[in-house]
């Protein structure tokens with residue numbers, strides 16, 4: 001019989017309500033035999049059903065838009081024009097869509113999930129080598145979002161790797177590097193076409209755009225309704241292309257309702273990030289989203305974020321600004337500074353964009 005009071009090692013125990021200083025892995029915690037309840041520092045308001053007037057969306061009524069990528073790269077000019085209009089409308093109305101017929105092989109999508117699983121299954125000692133000191137270190141694994149700032153911890157382990165313009169990779173497991181290199185390249189090609197279609201800005205230097213691969217590992221949780229994998233937030237880049245193993249958990253905020261995402265197999269879930277919102281001067285909104293956890297199966301998601309070049313100073317593009325009726329709504333900021341600030345803070349339920357918004 002499972003013990004009602006779990007054994008939690010000293011190093012994982014909360015002192016009053018503060019998270020312990022040394023926590024590296026919720027995976028190790030989740031694997032403790034007989035864990036029936038979660039430590040208090042994982043209990044989070046962000047998981048509360050009252051945090052955002054939640055109405056679970058009716059899947060039929062709020063069907064998530066689907067973009068057929070093959071039309072974007074087809075030679076038919078009419079088809080391309082049509083799909084670009086559709087893409088821009090979807091970015092304006094939703095900030096979120098699924099992409100089908102994207103050309104990234106199913107076997108490669110499966111391979112990156114398996115390689116990431118292999119990484120998370122390394123021993124805690126082996127993974128320690130990849131625990132970074134700074135948010136701009138190119139290889140960084142950890143738990144929660146930012147354990148030095150988080151007031152409560154989130155039920156997630158992550159690996160964040162800078163994969164472009166310079167490719168980095170952990171050296172373990174041995175197959176990770178080759179798979180991650182190929183996966184990043186193929187996903188980047190899809191992202192570049194989508195960004196070109198959405199943004200009318202021709203000054204973006206996408207060749208040298210920053211690309212980061214984030215692998216998320218959400219172990220099963222004995223009390224999933226009390227905690228959360230990632231609380232609501234927006235992504236810092238231009239576009240994120242996300243996929244997952246067969247286990248769901250992503251919710252997107254659409255017109256004040258949480259929409260639970262049930263993806264089409266082998267599709268990418270694409271969301272607009274903060275830098276499309278900045279460039280378009282707010283026309284295309286960065287998507288608020290979060291990841292729930294469950295008590296049945298481990299969830300793995302791979303989110304690849306694509307941004308401008310790190311040294312690019314981004315401000316609203318001239319075609320979206322009119323100084324009289326539509327003045328710039330965001331301050332110019334170097335992308336690298338934005339990433340550093342966003343990643344150094346904790347997720348507090350607001351978009352980090354609020355920090356550069358001009359009122």
Ligand SMILES: O=C(O)CCC(=O)C(=O)O
Nearest residue numbers: 214216230250291301303
């Ligand atoms: O796991 C998910 O579905 C979402 C993860 C996410 O939002 C992120 O890594 O930024």
Ligand SMILES: [Fe+2]
Nearest residue numbers: 233234235289
């Ligand atoms: Fe995200």
